[in-house]
Amino acid sequence: MRRPFALLAGVLLTGACALPASAAGGDSAGDQGFTIKDPRITESSGLAASRLHPGIYWTHNDSNDGPYIYAVDSRTGKTVATVTLRGVGSPRDVEAISIGPDNQIYVGDIGDNLGGKWPYVWIYRLPEPKVLKNQTVTATQYVVKYSDGARDAESLVVHPRTGRVYIVDKKENGGHLFEGPAHLSTSGANIFKPVAAVDLWATDAAFSPNGRQLAVRGYFGGISYDWNGGRIKRKGRLDVPLQGQGESVSYSLDGSKLMYGSEGADSSVQAEDAPDGAGSSGKAPSGGGSSASGAGNGATLSGSFKVGAVAVVAVGAVALLGLRRLRRRG
Template sequence: MGDVLVRTLAGVGVAVVLPVTPAFAVGTPAVPASAVSTAAGSTPGLLAPAEVTPAAAEGSLAEGRPAAATPAAGSPAAEGTPAEGERETVAFRISDPRITESSGLALSPTREGVVYTHNDSDAGPVFYALDDDGKTRATFTLRGAQARDWEAMAASRDPATGRGVLWFADIGDNFDGAWPDISVYKVMEPGTLRDATLPAVRYRFTYEDGGHNAEGIMVNPKTGRLYVVTKQFAGAIYEAPRRLRASGTNVLRKVGSAPIMATDAAYAPDGSSFVIRTYFSATVFSGFDEQLAKVSMPAMDQAESIAYTRDGTALLTGTEGADSPVYRVPLPAKALPSPSPSPSARAEEAAEPAEDQESTPASATAADAPGGITGRDILLWLAVALGATGVITFIARKTR
């Protein structure tokens, strides 16, 4: 019986000790590159590229501020207030003395560091290209266009060519129906930033339910569709036809409601949401009549314009007046764009075996694990092995 007991205990000892080896050999699992936080050093600029990184979605915003922690339920950030440490700042001031009624604002869809703006009524069909410190780089005039009451602008990309497209909205109507129609001008973004006169295509519109005063337009970057937002106590969002006609009149149809006295609107760069500005605040929507978050706005003399930064993590908002400031307002966490997987992350996901496929044994990947078997691992394994051997020897002697 003693020999049987020794063999039995020896088998138990082997079963206990040997599995320890591959466990130590594997060591600490490798961390995929996609799982490493990119917050360190990730500080997209004011007009940073539109690609959204995980760090940006977590709150890593412009001007070198650190990434904000994920807000807890019920915290100010979760309820629509920017995270602690994120505050509105003056991005730049419009210093050109000719720009005294900046009424529209849009970032260049193709050039980093360029912002476009225009004056309100009675200033002619002119718009300006500014750099990100507010200085005018070029002045452009639209050939054959009118500027009855320019109130807003938007920017998009031509899906066929990738060129930038600028839209200027002559949609102001303080008498809610004084004009028989309104106009929006489409201009291809200039190839060079030098003063020039540019050709424009004019699209005429009427509302399906009569005239309205309006001060906001936006273009969905996913579909290229144009929307007009009215400025009224019972404001609304009107959708333009999918295909616009330069001859004849296009009919705008109501698709949603808008906050009281809306002064501008803009789509997020990824098309996942849009914002509507009023004199006192801004509201981010995930869809028509689907409110996502309210954003407090800085006090201004006459708040007129709003646009997203290129990375979609903040808003730029401006006002009329000489030497007018343009503020950068960070978005609350719930209104940030969803991060898109990076190419490396997508490649890693594609390389991972499916759930119904046989996984590679841990022992086969030991050589690939960072660090492999360390000296500490070997000493620990030897201690366990010697301990088990000692117990077996002691019991074997007792059973003789």
């Protein structure tokens, strides 16, 4: 759903986002970045790389759409399949998508723009279609509650080895990683418990293909964590691209790239090199790129033009937070 302050951020970032293709990623084919060309997809809020169909990314709108997910071909930006979920209620605020073991797709209807007023939210699970075509697929619906009360969230991840589901709540001053039960149940509510602090205003998250790293992004940055068996350990900052309303992130299928998406019509998905060791084999990803590791913090800025753009983002962020505090005092 559109957030007024996030839209203001988009306006402030308009000039900063006008980077040359070499810095911004452009509309290159496949895992080098692409543009979503489906006019129905105007609020892409989640992104997941297909396991069965290399080069395909699953996405969805976040609200006022319906029980749909879309398979987008990253080589063309075109939707090649629309899947309708059968057996679920009317989605309220779908914010995340992730793929777990056995090619099971998990869709997180976990947004709560009322600030944590809904007593429960939902997760939908369905098998990834073996054939890409418009079709209806029966999904399983799970009720989710939090052990410490209702909250807003936009990040849902499924560990690729264990299948356990995790949620990161969305709080301006940082939130928490919530762990679900070992196995979701359709009988009664599934209680998610906080297990670690996340120092970010999180809008999405993703596991590396080997399950050893967790990437969490926000509007103005991101953090890479070593998974460490669930006891996450901060590894460094992520090189999150400049986007008007950054809502999604996914590892590429081979783990060499992090794919960052944004809301809006004809929204771009931009690729950045993933931290070392994120690939399926656990080895450092190969291949070149414009990014170079920063001194101890994982930052990968390149070029004075991009640095200047980041400065604009920082100023915009400070201005936005100041406006919010003034409005609260008023």
